Amino acid sequence: MAKPTTEEQYAAKFSGSKALFENAEEIIPRGVPHDAWQASPFPLFMTRAKGSRIWDVDGNEFIDYFGGHGGKILGHAHPVVVNAAKEQLDKGIQFGSCCDLMLEWAGIIQKLVPAAERIEFTNSGTEAVMLGVRLARAYTGRKKIIRFQYHFAGGYDAVTVGYKKPFNVSVSGGVLPSAVEDTAVLPMNEEAILEEALKNRDVAAVMVEAAGASSGVVGIKPSFYQTMRDLTARYGTLLFFDEIVTGFRYSPGGVQAAVGVTPDLTSLGKGITGNMPGAGAIVGKKNIMEMFLFKDENWNRYKRVSHFGTFNANPLCAATGIAYLKIIADGQPTQDANRNARKLRDGMQRKLDEREIPGCVYDSNFSVIHVYLGECHLQGQCDRVVCVNAEKERPSGIGEALYQNLALNGIKSPTRGFDLFVSAVHCQEDLEKTIWAFGKSLETMVEEKILS
Secondary structure, X not given: OOOOOHHHHHHHHOHXXXXXXXXXXXXXHHHOOOHHHOOOOOOOOEEEEEEOEEEEOOOOEEEEOOHHHHOOOOOEOOHHHHHHHHHHHHHOOOOOOOOOHHHHHHXXXXXXXXXXXXEEEEOOHHHHHHHHHHHHHHHHOOOEEEEEOOOOOOOOHHHOOOOOOOXXXXXXXXXXXXXXXXXXXXXXXOHHHHHHHHOOOOEEEEEEEOOEHHHHOEEOOHHHHHHHHHHHHHOOOEEEEEOOOOEOOOEOOHHHHHHOOOOOEEEEOHHHOOOOOOOEEEXXXXXXXXXXXXXXXXXXXXXXXXXXXXXXXXXXXXXXXXXXHXXXXXXXXXXXXXXXXXXXXXXHHHHHHHOOOOEEEEOOOOOEEEEEEOXXXXXXXXXOOOOOOOOOOOOHHHHHHHHHHHHHOOEEOOOOOOEEEOOOOOOHXXXXXXXXXXXXXXXXXXXXXXXX
């Protein structure tokens, strides 16, 4: 009898998830509530998570490397954060008014994030991006936004170009051409191209995913942070960092604190609560954030940036945010996660090298691991930290096969398998098992001729 294929083994081992997905397809469009959770041949359905581990409906235990889309540097269900949530549930979760905890929460963010002279809370990272674009346009009186190739910024219409080729076409149906006509997409790390785009002084903001495209898949040259700061200042344009993933993960103050370059605006999301749903913030310099102020009737009606949101700065998110940020504020969890990422990166690279499979495992200079399988013209010329090869491709078929094989070997990755979000609570045993599982997955992919 022939050995079952990876896909056949996946369907057999995760039969409970398969059944739930088939039911979900009759109720929920595409069977999943988030595009990133779509998986071939079906996604896994989870029931609980704790620390570095997560369990599916069939009782399988996994080491988790998605971590709430990168927001859980302390892992799942940290007891201090859980207790803060439990205590607040008894007191109330939405008052329809300001809550007392808001000020303490905002104060911690202000101390940690250099750009956060003022903080405006939102309900999500996507809303923070939307509000940031609105704020930049209102403050500068300009319409145009510059984004960079492959950078992701959530679901707001104006930023749905740039993430995928062709870069000037929205990634979603239903987005009007007029919604993106003032959004320009440029290649990263190209000083002359950026300056040329700014010379007309009609750009409201340069938006950048702070660690580089897709959490650092294509990185930013260290010197280019200052280049962006200098050029935007020269031409009266705001520099806007998206730190929804990197805020509090790259360092307690995000990428901006680590590289020493302070943007004018910063969008924050899941990280401000350690992934309690319903929180985000746009933060920035005082003079820009004053666009939210109430003044005279003419200002309020025609110039002021308005902002509504039933769950803005709600007490449940405030309580968990305070608990979470107090733990990560001293930088130790970030250091632990970074150290774990280095060990994982080097161990996974050894598995590639032992099998003479062309490819690279790199870490974007913080606790997110990226896998590239294939030849690279820069291979051997870099330190496997910041990758600036924007031409490399990571085919979805290979990513799906890697995801399936990792899952069969007890590792839960995002559904394309190429990226792993490492936490402070991944232990040595977790890392060793993950390195072994990666090697095992490579062997199977070679046997099935997915890799050569």
